[in-house]
Amino acid sequence: MKHMFSFIVCFCLLVPPVVVAETNIMESATPLPGMRGTPLNLPDISVVGVLDGHVSDDKTDSAKDRLELSDVETAFQGYIYPEMRADVFLAIHRHDGEYEAEICEAKASFLHLADGLGGEAGKIHVNFGKLNRIHEHHRPMIDQPLVLTNFFGDHGLVGQGGTLNYLMPLPFFLQFEGGAWRVAGHHPHVSEDVETTQVTDVNGNVVDVAIYEEEPCTEFSLADEVYTGRAKTSFAPTAKSELEIGGSIAQGRGGHYEEHLDKAQVVGADMTFRFWPTAYRRWTFQNEWMHLRREVPVGILHRQGGYSFLQCRLNKYWDVGARFDYADNAFPDKVIERSGSAIVGYHLTETSDLRIQAKRRRVGDDDISEGWVRMTFGIGPHSHELE
Amino acid sequence: MRILALVSLVLTGLLPVCRAESRTLRVVTTSEDLASIVRAVGGDAVSVASLSSGEQDLHLVEPRPSMVMKLKNADVLVKVGMDIDMWVDALISSARNERIFYGAPGYVDASVGVGLLQTPEGKIDGSMGDIHLYGNPHYWLDPVHGKVMARHIAGVLSTLSPERAALFDDRRKRFDAEIDRKLEEWRERLAPLKGTPLVTYHNSWVYFAARFGFEIVGNIEPKPGIPPTPAHLARLVDVMVARGARVILVDPFFPLQGPRAVSERTGARILVVPSSVGGRPGIKTYFDLFDHIVGQLAGA
Numbered sequence: 001m002k003h004m005f006s007f008i009v010c011f012c013l014l015v016p017p018v019v020v021a022e023t024n025i026m027e028s029a030t031p032l033p034g035m036r037g038t039p040l041n042l043p044d045i046s047v048v049g050v051l052d053g054h055v056s057d058d059k060t061d062s063a064k065d066r067l068e069l070s071d072v073e074t075a076f077q078g079y080i081y082p083e084m085r086a087d088v089f090l091a092i093h094r095h096d097g098e099y100e101a102e103i104c105e106a107k108a109s110f111l112h113l114a115d116g117l118g119g120e121a122g123k124i125h126v127n128f129g130k131l132n133r134i135h136e137h138h139r140p141m142i143d144q145p146l147v148l149t150n151f152f153g154d155h156g157l158v159g160q161g162g163t164l165n166y167l168m169p170l171p172f173f174l175q176f177e178g179g180a181w182r183v184a185g186h187h188p189h190v191s192e193d194v195e196t197t198q199v200t201d202v203n204g205n206v207v208d209v210a211i212y213e214e215e216p217c218t219e220f221s222l223a224d225e226v227y228t229g230r231a232k233t234s235f236a237p238t239a240k241s242e243l244e245i246g247g248s249i250a251q252g253r254g255g256h257y258e259e260h261l262d263k264a265q266v267v268g269a270d271m272t273f274r275f276w277p278t279a280y281r282r283w284t285f286q287n288e289w290m291h292l293r294r295e296v297p298v299g300i301l302h303r304q305g306g307y308s309f310l311q312c313r314l315n316k317y318w319d320v321g322a323r324f325d326y327a328d329n330a331f332p333d334k335v336i337e338r339s340g341s342a343i344v345g346y347h348l349t350e351t352s353d354l355r356i357q358a359k360r361r362r363v364g365d366d367d368i369s370e371g372w373v374r375m376t377f378g379i380g381p382h383s384h385e386l387e
Numbered sequence: 388m389r390i391l392a393l394v395s396l397v398l399t400g401l402l403p404v405c406r407a408e409s410r411t412l413r414v415v416t417t418s419e420d421l422a423s424i425v426r427a428v429g430g431d432a433v434s435v436a437s438l439s440s441g442e443q444d445l446h447l448v449e450p451r452p453s454m455v456m457k458l459k460n461a462d463v464l465v466k467v468g469m470d471i472d473m474w475v476d477a478l479i480s481s482a483r484n485e486r487i488f489y490g491a492p493g494y495v496d497a498s499v500g501v502g503l504l505q506t507p508e509g510k511i512d513g514s515m516g517d518i519h520l521y522g523n524p525h526y527w528l529d530p531v532h533g534k535v536m537a538r539h540i541a542g543v544l545s546t547l548s549p550e551r552a553a554l555f556d557d558r559r560k561r562f563d564a565e566i567d568r569k570l571e572e573w574r575e576r577l578a579p580l581k582g583t584p585l586v587t588y589h590n591s592w593v594y595f596a597a598r599f600g601f602e603i604v605g606n607i608e609p610k611p612g613i614p615p616t617p618a619h620l621a622r623l624v625d626v627m628v629a630r631g632a633r634v635i636l637v638d639p640f641f642p643l644q645g646p647r648a649v650s651e652r653t654g655a656r657i658l659v660v661p662s663s664v665g666g667r668p669g670i671k672t673y674f675d676l677f678d679h680i681v682g683q684l685a686g687a
Contacts, residue, residue, distance in 0.1 A: 027500075030498060111483060111488070115483075173452040173455055234452030239440070279640035280640065316447065
């Protein structure tokens with residue numbers, strides 16, 4: 001009996017127990033975005049790629065009839081201190097036929113400086129209006145609305161500096177924000193393979209000089225020191241709807257300030273109404289309007305533009321939308337552009353989707369038809385702040 | 388001077404945050420299920436608001452500025468966790484309320500302490516569909532987990548309001564007792580169905596099935612979050628015929644085309660069953676939810 005007991009004890013000790021462990025106990029809170037990296041001391045790392053196809057009947061469009069990788073964005077996101085996080089977005093994108101690397105955004109965010117007060121510092125997509133702050137791959141459209149391109153440039157208003165925002169202690173949402181920035185103005189891309197010619201200088205020496213063709217400048221953006229402000233309020237008229245109203249201002253210089261007098265101010269207003277009739281269906285009606293006041297040697301220019309965007313998310317995967325654009329250019333020789341777009345999107349995941357957009361644009365008296373197809377794919381935990 | 392006094396009066400009225408001591412604890416939850424449990428534990432000592440309704444898919448709630456205001460004034464945030472309500476993280480940052488920041492006493496992840504199913508092992512990626520890193524997040528559909536959540540919530544409420552700790556503990560015990568009593572009743576009603584094979588739209592009923600002895604033999608979605616394809620539905624029909632599955636459980640927010648296509652070929656009955664409090668009119672508490680689910684299944 002004693003031997004039998006010893007045998008059973010030894011058997012139990014030697015033979016590992018059969019574990020039918022279907023369940024694991026959750027021992028700590030789910031880590032926040034920014035705390036996901038493995039090993040544990042790494043930030044969240046993700047990559048978003050954008051593949052674009054573009055067709056156009058505009059003979060001067062150098063990017064037409066192409067299907068190419070237009071953008072790859074890598075993100076490194078994590079907490080650097082309690083209530084302080086860092087988000088770095090590095091991008092390689094195609095510009096004028098060549099790939100360029102740039103810091104798309106790199107910022108430290110102070111989530112709680114005082115009650116209701118937060119801030120950000122670094123290179124940031126400035127919080128002006130509704131769309132400027134949102135990275136292109138995250139927008140519900142492929143191209144950028146004309147008014148943003150005409151007043152802020154191809155990549156929108158991006159500055160290096162800092163911003164403070166204050167959420168008012170009121171029963172409804174009202175937030176004020178002020179920022180100071182240094183903005184790189186638009187510099188025309190000059191090819192290194194420029195033609196040269198030989199001329200005789202004042203000392204009688206023969207020297208090589210480059211030949212540049214005089215081309216009218218068609219791009220404008222704010223530049224140098226820029227100060228911005230934004231107020232935004234929001235109401236929920238019903239449990240299934242939300243109305244957001246905002247006003248923005250940017251004060252600074254125009255991109256040509258080094259060559260001549262160029263003071264600029266942009267004032268904007270935006271209104272977004274969203275309605276969720278069912279769990280997945282959502283209607284979005286978004287509108288932005290901007291006014292540019294530009295002081296140049298020939299006088300003071302007043303230009304304006306805006307867009308109106310209506311979108312319906314039909315179900316969990318599909319959305320359809322339409323956008324109407326109107327925008328003046330920012331130059332003394334005033335040109336008005338109008339366009340209408342139809343947009344269809346299919347969502348695979350939060351960071352991966354397919355989108356098609358058809359657009360009819362009128363510039364002055366010319367009509368241009370364009371179309372895009374875009375596939376955006378994301379790998380890893382990629383997050384953006386509340387839009 | 389009078390104007391100054393008037394302005395001060397108005398501002399005082401608008402600053403509820405400044406008068407924190409003598410009032411009920413303000414609790415915000417990400418789901419109606421959690422709100423129901425907080426009400427059960429906190430009683431009149433808490434005011435509760437949920438950021439989502441029971442009719443919504445908790446994965447895809449869109450954060451809005453009006454939600455920021457609820458969080459700004461909250462003493463406690465209770466979230467489901469496990470990434471099903473990740474959308475609340477951006478709202479917390481925007482609200483700048485240090486009482487509910489990650490790690491603060493008022494930040495409650497209700498999944499802590501819960502026994503999880505389908506925790507992935509090894510590397511996971513998009514080829515597996517929308518797999519959650521920390522396991523299947525639909526754990527509230529096991530009523531026994533309701534007791535774990537209630538204990539966690541009662542502990543946090545007691546920490547924040549120690550003078551009412553006995554009240555919270557008493558109410559928590561009554562909640563537990565009610566769960567135990569109802570659990571017996573639900574088990575009894577579902578006993579004849581034990582071992583019944585089920586098909587569900589999404590992989591959201593594993594905890595419920597494990598508790599009450601159902602066997603889930605397939606999902607309408609080929610992988611979590613991936614829409615059904617004709618080829619997958621054809622395979623599913625074969626599985627259902629082979630296994631004798633006669634019921635398809637569908638959360639109310641999912642489309643019915645896929646389940647109907649399968650139902651037409653197998654004769655299986657589609658049960659549109661809410662997976663959250665508020666998912667159907669009249670389901671106002673955590674107990675109502677299970678009463679409703681059990682009633683529908685027992686009558687199928």
